[in-house]
Amino acid sequence: MADPLTLAEFFSGLKISKVSFHLPGVRQHSRTAGGEVLSAVIGASLWRGTVTLAAGYHRSISAVQAVLEDLDRAGDPFLAHAMPVWAPAYDPTGSILNGYTPVLSSVAGDNHRCALSGLPPGYRLAQGEMLAFTYGTGPVRYALHRVRSLSVAASQAGTTGLFDVVPHIRPGWATGTAVTLIRPACKAVILPGSIRWPNSAPLISEGISFDFIQTLR
Known part of the structure; x- marks a missing residue:
């Protein structure tokens, strides 16, 4: 896998209006005849996030779109820092x-x-x-x-x-x-199919967002 884009090259420069950043559990559970719930971890716990960008002028949004298109096409990684507490x-x-x-x-x-x-x-x-x-x-x-x-x-x-x-x-x-x-960071990739591309009005573009997930390699 390619070296990740640094924070300065991508993530830290994003003008974000909303973000989620969390560590979902990876578990499955079953129940016994006696009503006991049994739980087991079935995979690695990986950080995930959703980023929604603030509205901006067309040229600035198009610049971000170019990077997202490349990351989405190739599946290349980038560094993403914890938010909103960083x-x-x-x-x-x-x-x-x-x-x-x-x-x-x-x-x-x-x-x-x-x-x-x-x-x-x-x-x-x-x-x-x-x-x-x-x-x-x-x-x-x-x-x-x-x-x-x-x-x-x-x-x-x-x-x-x-x-x-x-x-x-x-x-x-x-x-x-x-x-x-x-700005502690993990290595992440765009989740396939998660990008919502912007809608453009006469002066601004808005609505661009994407989901990402940590990768350990």
Whole structure:
């Protein structure tokens, strides 16, 4: 698969009017004769989203349309960052992180908890905020996780204790890997047939939208 378009090349430049970004469960269930509901995970949990663009002048919408047509035709990937929350409330512009490089310091044996180091002293994350890092060997893979713990605070040495994230952390992670907290992104592709093309009036075009899904390769 081709290298993904960077955030600057596509996603971060979109003028978005509405967006959804979520992690649907991939489960099936059955019932026993005694009324017990049995549930089983049947696939990887992948981030999904729907983007609706704001109305714009024809030329700006046509420029976006050209990229979408190419991505849809070839199935090529792009980076998509978490929305609408894409930065810590404690540090919405990333200014506190300037000069610091947070890294993954450990992952618990249950793969649902991790710890970070390299943060500014006392740096905080809240439940629902996001983090991303790359992992694996060979083609780069992009991990994107949401903080499940109520709050996370770094010590004066810039390290955190273990905290819960969703989804679970997949094999291939390595200590010392840089962690992104501002516009944390996953690798995604357009869902086939999901693009709604714009309607054009005398001055503006509107109505363009698309669905995307995370890809791990």
